[in-house]
Amino acid sequence: MGAILNALFAVTIIFFTISSPTHGYDPLDPFGKIIIKWDLLQSLPGHHTVQVTIENKQEYRHVEKPGWKLSWHWENKEVIWGMTGAETTEQGNCSAFAASDNLPHCCLRRPTIVDLLPGAPYNMQVSNCCRGGVLTSMSQDSINHVSAFHMTIGSFPDEDTGEFIMPYDFDIGVPGYTCDNATSVTPTKFSTNKGRHKTQALATWEAVCVYSQFRSSQSPKCCVSLSAFYNQTIVPCPVCSCGCSSSHCVKPGETPPYLEQKHDPDEEVSPVVQCTKHMCPIHIHWHVKVNYREYWRVKITATNYNTMKNYSDWNLVVLHPNLKSVQQVFSFNYKSLTPYHDGINDTGIFWGVKFYNDVLLQAGEIGNVQTELLLKKDMGNFTFREGWAFPRRILFNGDECVMPSPDDYPRLPSSASSSSSFSSSVVSFDTILFCFLLLLLLA
Template identity: 25%
Template sequence: MAANLWHKFSILIFTITTLLTLPIISIFSQSQPSNNTCNSIFISYTYNTGHPLPPNISSDPTLQPYQFKSTLTIINNGLQELKSWRVFLQFQNSELLVSASNANFLAQPNQGILVFGNYPTIDLKSAVQTAGDINQMSVIVNLLGTQFGVAAPDIPLPQTVTLANDGFICPSPAMNGNNELVLCCTEDPEYKSNVTLKDNDFSPYQNGDLIIMYDVIQTYDSNYWAHVTISNQNPIARLDNWRLSWDWTEEEFIYSMKGAYTSVVDTTDCLFGKQGQFYKDLDFSSALNCERRPTIIDLPNSKTNDVTLGSIPSCCRNGTILPSSMDLSRTKSAFLVQVYKMPPYLNRTILNPPQNWRINGTFGSEYYKCASPIRVSPSSFPDSSGLPVESSAFASWQVICNITKFKSQVPKCCVSFSSFYNTSIIPCNTCACGCSNSKTNGKNKVCNASAPAALLPFEALTIPPENRTKYVEIWAKMNRMHLSDPIPCEDNCGININWHLVSDYKGGWTARMTVLNWGELDFHDWFVAADLDTTISRFESAESVNGTALTGDEYGIVFLQDYSGKGYLNPVTVRNGRNPRKNFRVPGVIQSMISFSKKTNPGWNLGKGDGFPKKVYFSGEECSIPSFVPSSGYILPTKFFSVCSMVLLVIFIECLTGCCEAFCYNSGQLS
């Protein structure tokens, strides 16, 4: 009897447990979407392996670097084609992504990485379009990089993974095991694009730091003419001596150009290759380039009106593209290129744009990362007849390039801070623009690359860094400051910018900016962009230079440039090379006094560092900046404080005068 009751009780407990568990299992399964249950865009991020990298940092495990290998998978299970797929990865362990197979990537703020499609997997077709061909529906991206501080058995996973394409809703990723994040992104039924498309085959136009348009304006069976336009959209970036390159994917070659030229003129590969066998009657001596990856360079200004090489609007600018905040008429560069095609693409309607675009320049323009070209609605151009009508391109592609920098990239300029309430200059950071272990100071000692920069007296600002050793030592001794032995290394920057707070009064304040060129390059059309956070609302004027307060997304930036026609920052000069200890090098110098108002923010406090910029850019290059500002117990004078100070000063002078007279009288020096 007891055994029977116990048996029934056990069955009852099992039944209740099963019923309670079923909903939990159901909810848990829903939070872990799989490729089989996702009817839209399925994304998974899987950590595969990793191992420690040198050096071995036992003192602080959070700084220990580790290699990681992961796999990112995107599958289109929806009904529509996913054009120009993009996935955003929010890392959390200071990850540095080194490579991504079948994709490009772009560093974003706060450890973010944007991964986007590369040729030929730019778009992901649906199962309906491909009869279930998984190779056209999906892409697998193998990621290789470095992360810091996460050792086995812990798994370094991103904080979040999401689809970056517009018009999709993505939930938070769910864990699948201990090394995989999965999610299923669905179309947003309420999403409405603000872009009108003429055809479903076209993608919407996008924004970026640099936009390149590849417009086919004439097309024939065997060749076509493309109009290429490079436009700068970043208000504080520029391109100097730009070099543009791409890959031909279907054995095309460049026959002629206007407005630009190939860096190498060579048709040997065509003459002895498939192109020469097919185009037997073509004069290859007149062709320009047959490289699979040609490099395009701009023409000098002297070719602007050349009938053969120039005569293209916005061409021949010597490789310089300025920001719109500096000169709106010089934000573009354009050229024409004649491209010959190869079988089986000998049809005027079959057009394949080049892939794997890359553009870079010199000083501040080396760090562009370009996405794959996307097909957009045809561009319009002013008609060549001069009539007030527009002609449309036969086909247009857009390439977005954004500025990206890595921690290993060394700045080329630096900033020092000083103020009226502190007698010392906070110099540029030690080795701000790189250092050499063989670097020596005036006493032939190896300098200290890890020590913080030594404070300087004001008179040392225009002294060459290699001649400042004595100034540094004397100043440290006078102010009883610790000085490392050997002394800290120099900043090694060609461009030094000093930001000095000059005055502070009830209605406003002033700062002096001094740009010192210690390098051997002269800078034409230079500019300085100072990010002063919310100070922009109080910018009033700048002396000796043109000053502008940028608005919109760049709210808080003061843009400073030299007057038109005088925009040269001369290189360093040497007075007399016989005795470098006495005949110092003289830098190129530009100086400006900048005025600000406190009307909109009377609580502005210079004594707390409110007057120093958070970031400074010189001609597009972000400069190294000190980690602290001049300190003091400075308090803005009030009327009461000023009156009291004057009274005390008068009393002090009277007392001092009386003491001096008494002293002199007792000494017998006064009668």
């Protein structure tokens, strides 16, 4: 019996370890990653043409402004002669080509590439370019989650011009992501003439980047508060959910000088939040609103306390056992997430309606978005007892939000509603059965 208990304990520890946000693995999106693909289209001595594609294969994490900044390290002394669909941030020292009619686009050993902005000249564009480095998530947008650009690559005059060699040490320049080195994969095939003819890359490599919330920020970025119609208590976000420093918080009515200063649009601005007990940029409130005979209703509100940022294409991921019975969602888009395709349907993603509430504005009177959802009761497990009506997990833009302690969840009054009596009896029977089986094992 002791061996069995030790084995169960070990499995539990392993489960919570791999589920930890400090690692790249995400149990709600186990196949989520960003892939950097290099297709060698043409290769001549001293002259190589490649297509680089960045694909966001994450269900709910997206790359928002200021966008990706792709960098790598050349194996030898390569130079970029020309680019379309993107550009480097610096040219570097190209004095070795002073005698040439034209200078290379970039001579740095480690170049940094940025996407072109919308409205770039047509002759500089390629397919899937020119969105300022923004990549949507796959659930929210199945088209704009890909970026691409073309490069013509050569080498310095004193270098031996041989075959193309893949660079290494990739970085997409977005906090929280780490990338491995590229590996050779099956060459990509391209369709032309409306699919009637297919061409093939000479060679293809892929580098994979994964996200870690801990690498992105050592402090959480959001928190959750709870309330219900059957209890007057509002359970707030835990104190200091996102840290306790008040040196960069804004008191009501104040506008510190640094808020009026100009900031580099290509750099992520550090949050400056309104002064609260939780000190989080984002606050999510879950309210159990109404109880009907066959349905129950929930109101969700997301409030932006960050005075420095609008959140474009925001999303919420919620884990709750009754999401399999969602009947209607008001004013938000909604999609079920079933990462394991095994019938478990307790997770869903919410996001704003385009041109209506897809941007969560910075702190202020209109710095919030809200919706209500109607869920059908499953009498086999429905109950308002013991905090069942509240979510197990909530994520904002792919980052885990701090939840209140389950001991603090709003409880039913002593005279519990009859709607939960059936499910309570089911739970009680299951508990008795479990205790009986445990006694048999210990006997």
